[in-house]
Amino acid sequence: MRVNETLPLWQRIVTFRMDIPRHWKHIAEMKKPDAPIRFEVKLLRPAIPGEDRSWSFLILPKTASEPLPRRGRTTVAGTLNGHPFQATLEPDGNLSHWLKVGKHLREAANAADGDMMALAITPVVPEPDPPVPQDFREALAQCPQAGETWMATTTVARLDWIHWIDSAKQQTTRGRRIRGACEMLAAGKRRVCCFDPSGYYSKGFNAPEAAD
Numbered sequence: 001m002r003v004n005e006t007l008p009l010w011q012r013i014v015t016f017r018m019d020i021p022r023h024w025k026h027i028a029e030m031k032k033p034d035a036p037i038r039f040e041v042k043l044l045r046p047a048i049p050g051e052d053r054s055w056s057f058l059i060l061p062k063t064a065s066e067p068l069p070r071r072g073r074t075t076v077a078g079t080l081n082g083h084p085f086q087a088t089l090e091p092d093g094n095l096s097h098w099l100k101v102g103k104h105l106r107e108a109a110n111a112a113d114g115d116m117m118a119l120a121i122t123p124v125v126p127e128p129d130p131p132v133p134q135d136f137r138e139a140l141a142q143c144p145q146a147g148e149t150w151m152a153t154t155t156v157a158r159l160d161w162i163h164w165i166d167s168a169k170q171q172t173t174r175g176r177r178i179r180g181a182c183e184m185l186a187a188g189k190r191r192v193c194c195f196d197p198s199g200y201y202s203k204g205f206n207a208p209e210a211a212d
Contacts, residue, residue, distance in 0.1 A: 036078060036120040039064040043101065044210040045113040054103040056113050059207050060089070065096040069123050070156070072197025073130075073163050078121035081109035086124065090207075093199035098207035127155045130162050139178045146185035153190040161185075164195045167204065 041058045049055060068074050068089070074097065077086040085105055089097035101111075111117060132140070140147045150158070161181055168174035184193060199205025 036122050037064050037067055038118075038120045040116050040118050043106070043111055043113055043115050043117050044208075046208040047211040048209065056101045056106055056111075057098055057208055057210075058101060058117060058119075059092060059098045060096050062094075062096045064119075064121070065089075068097065069125075070197070071095055071097075071200065073159055075124040075128055076121040077124050078119060080105060081111055081118055083109045088130075091197065091199045091205045092207040093203065093205040094207075095198060095200050127159065129155050130159050132158075133162065133165065135174075136162070136165055136178050136181070139182050140185075143182045143186055146182040149185040149188055149190060157191050160195060160197050161192045163197060164192045 039061055041061060041064075043056050043058050045056055068076070072091055073088050075086065075088045077084075079085070080101070083105070087099060089099055092098045101109075106112075109117070140150055150161075153161075165174060165177045165181060168177050181192065196202040196204060
């Protein structure tokens with residue numbers, strides 16, 4: 001179910017329902033893998049890369065994603081074809097994750113689109129604090145009450161707040177979400193309301209489409 005963002009914030013909070021508590025409980029009970037998660041997967045070229053055409057991506061098999069601590073954005077460290085890296089995985093909307101592979105990492109791993117890649121990953125624990133976008137940082141600075149709550153939240157909560165803002169497809173929506181975030185934080189709400197970080201229930205996220 002999607003949120004109608006034209007409604008007042010209080011009405012969105014009251015009327016929106018998302019049946020994910022059981023899944024959240026399942027994620028909370030997951031443990032960090034004792035050993036690196038090893039798998040092989042094909043490196044893909046995006047069908048619509050945007051202005052930067054130099055990147056590639058890969059989609060984790062569900063068996064590789066399942067041991068990770070959460071279905072939303074998750075930071076991992078490991079190796080790609082033996083080359084060390086650390087990156088934040090994005091949710092693919094299907095209870096798994098995908099990884100954007102930039103030009104430098106691809107070249108360091110001596111890889112090309114279409115190659116089978118050997119990966120070994122482990123989740124970074126604790127989750128690193130995410131960088132705060134400039135526009136959101138400025139909004140928090142202008143609302144001291146929101147800023148105080150922000151500093152009192154967990155790293156994972158901050159990760160989801162930023163993910164919710166970053167996932168806006170239009171600048172007007174982004175601005176509305178930043179204002180809404182400040183309102184909720186100022187009211188003492190430490191977690192973003194009604195946001196599905198996996199994209200599975202809301203159908204809000206998906207991995208890039210691969211080129212033929």
